[in-house]
Amino acid sequence: MQHITGISRHQMRFSSLEDTISPDNQVRFIDAFVELIDISKLDFAIKTLKTEGRPSFNSKVFLKIYLYGYLNGIRSGRDLEKECLRNMEMQWLLEDIRPNYHSISDFRKDNPIGLKKLFKLFVSFLKDADLIGGETIAIDGTKSRAHNSxxxxxxxxxxxxxxxxxxxxxxxxxxxxxxxxxxxxxxxxxxxxxxxxxxxxxxxxxxxxxxxxxxxxxxxxxTTDNDARALLVQGQVVEISFNMQAAVDAKHNLVVATHTINRNDRNALSAIAIEAKENLEIETYTALVDKGYHNGREIEACKQANITTIVAQPEQGKNKERITENYLISKFQYDQITDTYTCPQGETLKTTGSWYKKTTDRDSYEFKRYGTPKCRECPVKDLCTSRVEGRKIDRSQYADAVAENNKRYHENAELYRKRQEINEHIFGTIKRQWGYNHTNLTGLEKVNGEHSLIMLVYNIKRSINILGVPDLIAKLQKWNSPYKAKALLLIKTICLKLNTANNFYPMKLAA
The missing domain is CATH 1.10.287 (Helix Hairpins)
Known part of the structure; x- marks a missing residue:
């Protein structure tokens, strides 16, 4: 039987690294993007030139390594070192520079702030490239296992x-x-x-x-990572982990804001919601959020920031007073003008106007208490309350904002159902497909840096899938960025190569 035969290993070949990389390869965009920015303005640690000894590596080399590595599911410093030696794409990207694993690992560890700012910068580019709508944003979080047993x-x-x-x-x-x-x-x-x-x-x-x-x-x-915490992952399952927050735009499911915390979602809404608003530099938007974030103080903070929330209303907890369904608090009508409640029997519950403070292990807020002396004579009192003094209703200082949110939730059921479509698959891609369900770094700040890098490469991957490398580089060329001037010549060169390679997506170059 005749088989396909290869070429001799001893045959000489003449080619360049440029010839090995196709015009639509993602490494071309990584190269263009990194060369465009001035990383010193993003607070990356810059290696200074030494008068004696071996010269240092340019910090952009390590940034290119990590962007390429995380895009391809490689995050270990030792594995990235191997890729620099054997991977043709990496050799093209780095111009055959080969740092050792220790230098590679130090860059990620030493630059968490720079990585966070780089993520925000790329969000700015996506907005200018018209890939972000900025009207509807879904917010959610996922647990990332910590380097702590x-x-x-x-x-x-x-x-x-x-x-x-x-x-x-x-x-x-x-x-x-x-x-x-x-x-x-x-x-x-x-x-x-x-x-x-x-x-x-x-x-x-x-x-x-x-x-x-x-x-x-x-x-x-x-004890291993002082910032790691035991967090509830699902049901009764607890893991020592961090909580990665993400705000995802509905237009193309791109991440517009992210940060990592070491607590559960209940007190996390306003921080990620306001961060998304600031990153996009918009006046307002609608936030779709699951019931784990339902918190009066957080909803009020979003309202003050001019963010319209649609947070799912959690189910009412177990009834300690054995209240029947017809006498749940939702059946009591509140009148904002008179500041009173009307019960299902038509009686008016009033308040003295005094504010009381309640503090729990999860929250702290002030409330007013409403009641009526006619409760004691009510013929259906046993159906409403087991208290001798009658039914009491506590109204939080955030009750108005919560009521407005709950009304929007019930009136926009179809819009709210899109929440899972917008953001759940992002965590599935990152954790299940890419395997980024844990961090090997310790300390909340460093973990924040790595998670910003993960979200950055997710955005890069998705924007490449939407537009393709040539069109994305063309938009990068037109980007009105403060970092544009130094890299314009490089991007023009890349675009020329893309145009001349089989007439691949012709682009008009800026003057």
Missing amino acids: KKANFNQKKIDKHLAYIEAKTQEYLDTLEENDGKDNSAIIQNIQQKIERLKGNKFRYEQLEEKLKASGEPQIS
């Missing part, structure tokens, strides 16, 4: 459990020593004494952890 995370309950075990085990060993006192069991006694000393050392470490926990004022502490 569950065993290295402690709260007071867990510390108390360990201390109690040490105390019980120590007493058990002391009792054994007493039983063997005076007997010829020197080996057993020595072994037990070593175990007691080890327990003393463990007790000292847990007592130090307890002091550190109390001093921090936090409910938990992690």
Whole structure:
């Protein structure tokens, strides 16, 4: 049987790196974009030229490495070093520069602020390229596992459990020593004494952890990564993780704002919503958000920032007073003019006007209390409340904003259903397809930098899929950016190459 044969490995070939890269290869856009920007203005650490010794690498080299690496699912410094040696695309991108893994890893670790600002800069480009609508934005978060095991995370309950075990085990060993006192069991006694000393050392470490926990004022502490927290992932599943927030524009499902926190979503809405507004430099927009973010204070903050929220209304919790469905709080009508409630029986609940403060482990707010003395004589009181003094309704200081939001939620059910279509697949792509479901960096600031890089390459990948590399570079050329002047010549050169290569998407060059 005849097979297809290859060429001889010893045959000489004459070609350039340029000939190996097709006109629509994504590395051409990476090169054009990185060369366009002045990274010193984005607070990247710049390697200074030395008068003696080996010259340093240009910081743009490492930025190109990481953009290419994360676009292709490669994030390890050692793996990126290998790609610099064997990958033709990487050789073209870096002009065959080959840094070692340590220098590569240091760049990501040392530049979290620069990476966050670079993400925002690219969002600005996408807006100018008319790829972002800025009218409807879906907000959500996802958990990213931290570089910290569950065993290295402690709260007071867990510390108390360990201390109690040490105390019980120590007493058990002391009792054994007493039983063997005076007997010829020197080996057993020595072994037990070593175990007691080890327990003393463990007790000292847990007592130090307890002091550190109390001093921090936090409910938990992690020893490998001090900023990592045990967060609820799904149902009753808890992971030591960070919470990556993302605001996604509805036009092309591009991420317009992102940051990472180490708490759950309940108090996170206003920060990511306002960040999206600032990144896009718009007056207002509509935010679609799931019920995990439903918080009066956060909804009020968005209202003050001129952001229209449609946050899903959570289901009412279990009824401690055994209230029947016809007498739920939603059945009581509030009159804003008279500042009163009317119950289903037609009675008016009034307030004294005094404000009370309520603080829980998740929230803190002020409220007014409403009631009526006629509750005690009501014939259906047993259906409404079990309190002797009658039914009381607490109205939060944020009740107006919450009521407006809940009304919009019920009136815009079809629009709200688009929320999952807009942002859920982004987390699926990043975590399931690309495998970016964890971070190997420690510290909230560094993790923020890496997650900004992940969202940046997602936007690059998606914008390339929408427009293609040549058209995207053409828009980059026309971009009215403060970083444009130094790189215009380079982009013109790239565009000329794209035009002359099989007449691939002809572009008009700027004068």
